[in-house]
Amino acid sequence: MALIPCPACAHTVSEQAFICPSCGHPIAAGGENKQTAIRVLGGVAGTYLSTAALMQIIVGVVFCLCTAAVIITAIIVNG
16 A cells, blocks of 8 residues: 555545545546546536535435334324
8 A cells, every 4th residue: 555645635545545535626536537436426516525515415305214114104104
């Protein structure tokens, strides 16, 4: 495992990392230019830094839907 400089901030990053932990810039894993989920989501959201926020929103929505399903089930069973 080698350390390489981040192209955006020059912070040292593992060559196996998907993103730079300092600035969030995507790093090609294994030296290849792959389309990873982080790269795709970062491109859709418009910035690389918003990928983490986008994932938190997705997890939050799923949690809210699951909670609503449990509450609705409890109302129907007890009603």
